[in-house]
Amino acid sequence: MTGDFEVAPLEMVEIWKHAKIQRRRLWADEDRVDLLSLQAATDVWTIDGMRAFQLRFVADEAMSGETGLTVIEGDMIVVRLPAGMRHKLDLGLGSARLTLARELGYATLHPARLADRVPSDRLERSWIYGSGSSRWQARFFAPALLINDATAWSTGNVRDVSIAAGIDLDAAQQYLAELCGDLLRTDRGARIQTIADEVRMALPARLARYLQPQEAHANDAIRNSDAEAEIGETRSSPERSAATHDIDRTELNRFQIRAIAKEQRRRLGWNGREGVDPLELADCTEIWTMDGVAPFRLEFSPGEMDQTEYVNGTLVARISDRTRQAALFGDGRARIAIARRIAGAALAHHRRKANFQVEGRYPNMSEASLQAGRNQFEADIFASALMIEDEIALQLRSVEQVSLGAGIDHTVLLHYFHLLFQEGRLKPD
Structure with missing residues (x-):
């Protein structure tokens, strides 16, 4: 696993919003997005604005056992994946798709902190929990990026959602459950509540009513x-x-x-x-x-x-x-x-x-x-x-x-x- 580092806390609905902005910019309304199209991208949107970008597949031995690593080289954000990962992406394996999506999460959410992202064998062990963890944020960002919520809300079936998005069943179920759980929270500030209301607006009535105060x-x-x-x-x-x-x-x-x-x-x-x-x-x-x-x-x-x-x-x-x-x-x-x-x-x-x-x-x-x-x-x-x-x-x-x-x-x-x-x-x- 690539080393974690501490970042400014983000709630799930905030991460959701950033992931959906990135999704719309890259793939519009597609169900199963083509992650390998990122090889043609020369820049990418981040929370700090547009940044130069490159996706590279490098020799497996050069990755020191890491499944992926996002770094900053000069002014360019570079996502490195082992060469063997490309074949897995060609096959559409859910684990590989989530790996690349997580790396894009680091690039999107933490462009100013990528210098802190180094392989785990060179990172002093630290224990970072919850919304202040870069890994935690990227982990939620990945399925939010890959899942077309319109499809998810319309089917209401986790298996169909996982198939449509090309990800593992567990990842789809965890994403949907965690997002719903966050929408049920009431102890949030006005800004976060506004974002949560945006999420609810995207839900069909049959789901939205369950995520409101009960009447x-x-x-x-x-x-x-x-x-x-x-x-x-x-x-x-x-x-x-x-x-x-x-x-x-x-x-x-x-x-x-x-x-x-x-x-x-x-x-x-x-x-x-x-x-x-x-x-x-x-x-x-x-x-x-x-x-x-x-x-x-x-x-x-x-x-x-x-x-x-x-x-x-x-x-x-x-x-x-x-x-x-x-x-x-x-x-x-x-x-x-x-x-x-x-x-x-x-x-x-x-x-x-x-x-x-x-x-x-x-x-x-x-x-x-x-x-x-x-x-x-x-x-x-x-x-x-x-x-x-x-x-x-x-x-x-x-x-x-x-x-x-x-x-x-x-x-x-x-x-x-x-x-x-x-x-x-x-x-x-």
Whole structure:
């Protein structure tokens, strides 16, 4: 690795803005930019103005093991890459593309400090963290330069973004998640907030609304408090007293759980849709549950845990910012994590009591542990049923294809496909 050096701190949205200026100047609106076109460039834009520029491929042994090095020679910025890197760039390897993009980040962001950029074996070891690190800034600059945000926002799928930009999947996901995370910050000055607002202006409405302070919205799809579908013995009357909230509900079987999830799906207006967005629940102020319609709020928090709670008469599903960021860009595990929180609300996991007659069968497990395990199982059944359109699943007949279409983690589908087999709706080939 090339040595790091300390620079003036830059927030991600600032780096984003500089990267997009550079991108527009070099490649306009292309999806997969041609980095080798930099060989023809004689000057390049930097934050200090236009500077003479040259991209050179040198003998591998002359690089002292470095993957890239950006230096100043007289008045010219020179990016040096090992000769073997050119072949990798010809092949379109994501790691090589990111390497050259990072070097261009050093040139763009630190033209006055390039004399400090020397190979790591000649740099005294120092520990520089966060936004004041030249390496950290260049690392974020690279995917911001290579990714066409219009494509990223329109697809909403990390894999498609990585393919379009010609970079590794992890780099695309990290960039999108970090950018969204930075947009969620509120402790910023007016200048930085202005740049953040510029970023939001580039987002389609379906993403931009999740990156603004949350507001309460009514959802007409679930306003009707009259539960129209009877679901066996699983439904409780909304007129029951608060004392009956503690009734035992451990007798729900998987078919009843699925029926509750399908009623929830219908009330949300999701029937007939293959890929639904669980983040749409941020617009809901009420949600249907086994006890009837209840006040509801989907909240996002900086913590690490997702949970469902009953707070002052309102069902509150708390989703971590990390889960939200991942869900924004199609991560199946994150989408299922949100659906599980809806399961917790719909199935009243927050106030259910265990009523197991363990009688020595589980001598080392408490009733609370048993109930937690059962809640997890129920949540998986509910989440898959909520996110999957059955008719499409029956046509596709493939766990992998159904998980891709529904945009969810394939592991939760195993329980669900077993239900379809048990019902006789899905036959083995």
